[in-house]
Each structure stands twice: as C-alpha cells, then as structure tokens.
Amino acid sequence: MTTVHLAFAGLLAAAATSTPIINWTGLVKVLLLAIATGVIIVGGFSLGLAALDVYVSSLHRQPTPDEHGLLAVNPPAKGSAVAAAPAATGGARYASLAVALGFFGVCMVGVVIGLIEMFSK
Amino acid sequence: MSASTAIVLIVIMFALTFDFTNGFHDTANAMATSIATGALKPRQAVAISGALNFLGAFLGLSVAATIATGIVDARLVTTTTVFAGLVGAITWNLLTWLLGLPSSSSHAIVGGTVGATIVQAGAGAVNGTGILSKVLIPAMASPIIAGAGAALAIWLSARITRRNHEGFVLHGYKLGQILSASMVSLAHGTNDAQKTMGIITLALIASGTIGAHAGTPFWVVAICAGAIALGTYTGGWRVIRTLGKGVTEISTQQGFAAESISSAVILGASHLGFAVSTTQVTSGSVLGVGLGKGAAVRWSVVGRMVTAWLITLPVAATFGAAANTVARGVGGVTGVVITAILAAGVFAGIFVISRRQPVTADNVNAPIPAGARHALAFEADEDAVAVAIA
Numbered sequence: 001m002t003t004v005h006l007a008f009a010g011l012l013a014a015a016a017t018s019t020p021i022i023n024w025t026g027l028v029k030v031l032l033l034a035i036a037t038g039v040i041i042v043g044g045f046s047l048g049l050a051a052l053d054v055y056v057s058s059l060h061r062q063p064t065p066d067e068h069g070l071l072a073v074n075p076p077a078k079g080s081a082v083a084a085a086p087a088a089t090g091g092a093r094y095a096s097l098a099v100a101l102g103f104f105g106v107c108m109v110g111v112v113i114g115l116i117e118m119f120s121k
Numbered sequence: 122m123s124a125s126t127a128i129v130l131i132v133i134m135f136a137l138t139f140d141f142t143n144g145f146h147d148t149a150n151a152m153a154t155s156i157a158t159g160a161l162k163p164r165q166a167v168a169i170s171g172a173l174n175f176l177g178a179f180l181g182l183s184v185a186a187t188i189a190t191g192i193v194d195a196r197l198v199t200t201t202t203v204f205a206g207l208v209g210a211i212t213w214n215l216l217t218w219l220l221g222l223p224s225s226s227s228h229a230i231v232g233g234t235v236g237a238t239i240v241q242a243g244a245g246a247v248n249g250t251g252i253l254s255k256v257l258i259p260a261m262a263s264p265i266i267a268g269a270g271a272a273l274a275i276w277l278s279a280r281i282t283r284r285n286h287e288g289f290v291l292h293g294y295k296l297g298q299i300l301s302a303s304m305v306s307l308a309h310g311t312n313d314a315q316k317t318m319g320i321i322t323l324a325l326i327a328s329g330t331i332g333a334h335a336g337t338p339f340w341v342v343a344i345c346a347g348a349i350a351l352g353t354y355t356g357g358w359r360v361i362r363t364l365g366k367g368v369t370e371i372s373t374q375q376g377f378a379a380e381s382i383s384s385a386v387i388l389g390a391s392h393l394g395f396a397v398s399t400t401q402v403t404s405g406s407v408l409g410v411g412l413g414k415g416a417a418v419r420w421s422v423v424g425r426m427v428t429a430w431l432i433t434l435p436v437a438a439t440f441g442a443a444a445n446t447v448a449r450g451v452g453g454v455t456g457v458v459i460t461a462i463l464a465a466g467v468f469a470g471i472f473v474i475s476r477r478q479p480v481t482a483d484n485v486n487a488p489i490p491a492g493a494r495h496a497l498a499f500e501a502d503e504d505a506v507a508v509a510i511a
Contacts, residue, residue: 034270037385042274046281049293053285
C-alpha cells in the first residue's frame with residue numbers, strides 16, 4: 001500500500017470516527033448568503049435596470065413641437081425594439097427614475113453592508 | 122547561513138512561486154466572464170484584478186489559520202515537508218494551466234502537503250477530520266451552493282428584465298460586471314493569498330522562527346499579496362479561455378449574476394473560516410447561470426474540469442510525496458536544493474510545452490470551433506488539420 005493510500009485510509013477513518021464532520025450551520029449560512037445575494041444584489045440591480053430602461057424609453061418618446069408649434073409624440077421607428085418596450089409618461093416617468101435609483105441604492109447598500117460585515121471580524 | 126535558514130528561504134521562495142501560480146491560474150475566476158462578454162478588455166481586466174487581489178490579501182486572516190493548523194499536525198512537520206508540499210502543488214497548478222483546466226489551487230496545496238507529510242511522518246500526522254470538515258466538504262459543497270444561487274439569480278434577473286430592451290439591459294449589466302468582477306478579485310485575494318501565508322507561517326513554526334501559536338507576521342502578508350497580484354496580472358489566458366468561452370457562451374447578464382454569487386460565496390466562506398476553492402465556486406456559478414437560462418453547456422469541457430477536480434488531491438499528494446522522497450533520500454539542505462533544481466526543470470518544461478500553442482490576451486476570445494473537445498482549440502487548428510488531411 002502506498003503512502004498516499006495510507007493517507008486516504010486515515011482520512012476515511014477520521015470520517016468514520018469523528019462526530020461533527022460537517023459544519024451544517026456554516027454551510028447553510030453560506031447557502032443563505034448566496035440566495036440573499038441573488039435576490040438583493042442581482043434582483044435589485046435588475047429591477048433598477050428595468051426601471052431605468054422604462055425612464056430612458058419614455059425620454060425617447062417625449063413630445064416635441066412640430067413646425068406649427070403643435071406637440072406630437074415621437075413615434076418609435078417601425079420595427080425597432082423600442083416599439084415593444086414599456087414606456088412611462090409624465091409622473092410615471094419620474095417615478096420610474098426614482099424606482100431605478102432606489103433599487104440601485106438597495107443594491108449598493110447591500111454590497112457595502114456585506115463588505116463591512118465580512119471584514120469586521 | 123545555517124542549513125535551517127537556507128531551507129526556510131527556499132520554502133519561502135517556492136511558497137511565493139505557488140502564490141504566483143495561484144494568481145495567474147485563478148485570474149479566470151474573477152475575470153473570465155468579463156473578458157468573454159467584452160465588459161473589460163483583457164489587459165484592463167487583469168490589471169484591475171491584480172490590484173484588488175493585492176488589496177484583498179490584507180483583509181482578514183481566518184483562512185490562513187485554517188491552512189496552518191487544520192491540515193496536518195504542525196509538530197510533526199519539517200520545513201522540508203512544507204517545501205515538498207509546495208512542489209507538488211505548483212506542479213499540479215502548472216499542469217492544469219497547460220491543459221487550460223480551472224482546477225483548485227486550494228486542493229493542490231492540501232494534497233501536496235498531505236503527500237509530503239505522509240512520507241515525513243506517516244499517515245498519523247494528517248489531520249483527517251480537519252481536512253474533511255474545514256476544507257474538503259466546504260470545497261465540494263461550495264460549487265453546488267454557488268451553482269444553485271447563480272441559477273436562481275439568473276432566473277430572477279431574466280424574469281425582471283424580460284420586457285425591457287435587450288440592448289439597454291445587456292449594456293447595463295456590462296457596467297455591473299465591472300463591479301461584480303472587482304468583487305470576485307477582492308474575494309480571491311482575501312481567500313487565496315491567505316493560503317500561502319498559512320504555508321509560510323507553517324514553515325516558520327516548523328523551523329522554530331516563530332512560536333507554534335504565533336500569528337502571521339506582516340511581512341509574510343505583504344510578500345504574499347505582492348506575489349498573488351503579480352501572478353494575477355500575468356494572466357492565465359489558457360484557463361480564462363476555458364472558463365469564459367469553453368463551458369457555455371454567456372451574456373453580460375449571466376456574467377454579472379455569476380460573479381455576484383461567486384463573490385458572496387467566497388467572501389462568506391472566508392468569513393466563516395472555510396478555505397473554499399474559488400475556482401470551483403466560480404465554475405459552479407458559470408455552470409449555474411448557463412443551466413438557469415437554458416443555455417447550451419459544453420459537457421465535454423465540464424467533464425474534463427470535474428475529472429481534474431476529483432484527481433487534484435491524490436495527484437498533488439503523489440507529486441508532494443515524490444518530492445519529499447527525493448529530498449529526504451539525498452538528505453539535508455543538499456536534498457532540498459537538488460529537489461528544487463529538479464522541480465524548476467519540470468516547471469520550465471511545462472512552460473516550454475505551453476509555447477507550442479500559446480493563448481494570449483489577443484486570442485483568448487477567439488471562437489471555439491464547433492465540436493471541439495476542449496476549450497484550447499482554435500479555428501486555425503481545425504484548418505491546419507484539414508490541410509494536413511488533404
């Protein structure tokens with residue numbers, strides 16, 4: 001039997017005789033952290049991006065005066081991706097901007113709190 | 122200079138070499154997806170990653186304590202043992218880099234040290250329970266946890282943005298990727314540089330330079346931070362290509378999700394004192410975002426990666442055992458020097474072989490030919506084969 005085989009026999013013996021081999025609490029904490037990150041950071045960033053897209057789209061559709069001074073909504077080019085996009089007008093436009101900033105803020109606060117917590121040990 | 126001091130200096134030199142290979146082998150973990158999606162240019166990516174690895178190395182020492190005291194019985198280990206373990210780990214890191222396989226540097230150093238220790242003091246000197254509970258099980262569980270978290274994140278992200286403009290959203294995630302990739306780099310420095318610090322600390326304890334319960338000296342932290350940052354900046358393009366292009370073709374949205382989850386798992390595990398493999402965490406995340414969005418996965422590449430993961434510990438242990446057998450066979454400082462020269466020859470040989478098919482910042486993102494069995498295949502290779510056949 002080689003020395004390497006002996007080592008793994010030792011490992012297996014240790015696995016069979018010791019009691020708390022797996023730190024389940026620690027692993028569950030890491031899993032919860034991964035899920036929380038998925039929801040708060042990735043989800044928050046995605047919601048912020050989605051809301052920002054709504055705001056930017058609404059800017060592209062902003063009414064502009066024509067040659068007679070009449071306001072008309074800029075129609076998106078036929079077949080363009082903008083045509084299918086959600087867009088806000090008026091107060092909803094600014095609400096979407098506020099939502100975007102809010103979610104980006106949540107995302108950043110999540111990152112900062114996480115870093116402070118990690119390195120406070 | 123006494124023989125003991127000479128051996129400690131050689132150990133520190135090899136430890137820093139390991140740290141360097143750890144950095145350039147694992148640059149892919151942080152930057153592969155950002156480079157693949159074009160969020161960062163290759164040279165920019167490795168420069169940012171190197172700087173953040175340097176910074177991360179100074180943050181926290183939980184993992185250093187795990188490596189130093191958790192693998193083997195420090196009282197039975199000599200500096201020659203530590204040296205031989207490093208030779209085993211470096212050899213494995215370079216071999217997997219040559220093959221473009223993102224294998225675990227953590228497992229390599231554990232394996233190398235275990236193999237060398239068994240030759241030195243027998244299997245009884247190995248802390249099996251410590252390895253299982255603190256290193257192996259977290260390292261096995263971490264890619265699964267990261268993969269599950271990444272799959273959830275990309276599913277959620279895709280649901281949220283499904284009605285938005287694809288171009289706008291993907292550009293937004295491209296900017297997000299710069300932040301998320303930076304976080305992985307920071308996490309990598311926090312987690313991986315500390316492993317080398319632990320090894321050097323172990324050598325210093327074994328030589329009697331510092332006490333058995335002494336903390337890691339600051340100068341050790343500083344030189345380890347420098348070595349891993351330099352290695353990261355060098356850029357392990359072969360592994361970057363495999364992780365960024367080989368497993369699955371990913372979008373900026375997937376890259377952002379994968380990197381965010383990876384950094385959370387690495388930092389969380391590091392905080393709890395688990396020496397997780399950043400390679401396995403990031404590979405799990407990349408696979409998770411691929412599966413979570415229903416993207417095509419190159420299972421042949423995944424299979425090669427998983428095979429490398431499974432054999433890392435025993436093969437690195439064998440290399441470590443072989444190195445210690447030679448060093449002890451010759452004996453004394455002469456044995457260590459001869460082993461070091463032989464090892465340096467092997468390392469140089471691997472580097473020379475790698476030059477036959479170089480992967481650089483210029484071709485790292487070149488398309489992988491359809492049906493290629495590994496990620497290091499290039500279109501030109503296929504053409505060359507066709508010409509040769511004709």
